[in-house]
Amino acid sequence: MGKGIEGLEQAYEILFTAILIFLAVLALLCLLRAVIGPKTADRIVAVNMLGTMVIVMIAVLTLMLQEDYLADICVIYAMISFLAVIVLTKVYMGVYLERKKIAEMSGETKSGEYTAGDEPGKCDGNDKAEK
Amino acid sequence: MEAIEWIKFLAGALLLLLGTTIFIFEMIGVFRFKYVLNRMHAAAMGDTLGIGACILGLIIMNGMNLTSLKLFVVIIFLWFSSPVSSHLIARLEVTTDEEQDKHYRRLILSQVEESCERNNCEEKNRKQESREQSNCEEKCRVQAAEKEEVK
Structure with missing residues (x-):
């Protein structure tokens, strides 16, 4: 330039x-947010933000290096990060509902058990976030 | 010509810095809020306004080009994709949340309407003045609006 x-x-x-x-x-910082969670939705939001920032970085590099093909990569990256969010949410929701169904079928008295440790969205940081 | 180039640089730099500032606000919001649905509110800011300002600045610096058009396509695409992904994440959170009572409360539309009507009638009986009635109706409307927002 x-x-x-x-x-x-x-x-x-x-x-x-x-x-x-x-x-x-x-x-x-986005990556830090994705690591400390504490819920799956938090992580997906962080990944979405990270995608946005990387798009801006690629767009800046397009002008800085004067390589026009990087603009194409920018468009493709936007589409892929959108697709990633869709796939992650759909897959996680499907897994959750399937587990809930299995837990209900295996006995309604035991239905509370799978929420204790089995569910992937929860971890120890959950209590911290609710304060 | 030099002056125009400098003006282009300054305008682009201003917009780029504005976009970066919005990204900073986004990060502050994401770290300050305590719940996912609140954090999403902050995160959506960068997806539309932040990237819009940044890429608009870059387009101004670049001038009218095919590259600028491609960058503009990115903005348009993100304007469409960001609400969709926000909606999906919110639905994921609402379906998988185990402790909904701690985070938010659900209002059932019919119950709220009933209580609203009851209040309306009581106040009408108590005070027959038209001014009070309009007050009452206003209250009812505000309640309905709040209920819709919460929904």
Whole structure:
């Protein structure tokens, strides 16, 4: 960028680098949110946010490196991250409902048991979030 | 020509910084809220406004190009996909939540309407003034709106 104008090239370089570093830090925070959960929906929201930030990073790189094909990758990445959210939610909901059905069939008196430890969406951090 | 290039740079930089700021607010919101459905509210902000501002800034810097058009397609796609994914995540949370009473309460529409009508009649009997009636109706409307929001 800048087309040989004095100072403008440097300005573009500094701006793009600064924004890339900023987005990298925010992406790390997103990853932290995805790790500490505490519910599955939390993790999926974090993954969605991470996808958005990566799209912006790729878009910035398109201009910074002057490679036009990166814009195509941007579009594809948006579609794939949308697909990831759909698949994750549908699969998790299907697994949950199936487990609930099995637990109900195996005996209604025991139906409370599978919620204690078997369910994948819950972990120890759950109590912390509800305070 | 130089001046125009500089103006393009400044406008683009302003929009890029605005987008990054919105991303920061998004992260703050996601770490401050305590429940998924609240966090989603903060997370949806970056999906539409944050990425919209960032990519609009990049388009202004790039000028009218095929690349700019592709970047614009990303914004359009995200405007359509973000509400859909939010809806799916919310439905996942509501179906799989085991302790719904702790997080939110469900209002049943018919019950709320009945209680609202009852209140309306009582107040009408107590005070026959038209002003009071309009107050009462307003209250009823506000209650209905709240109920719809919660739903």
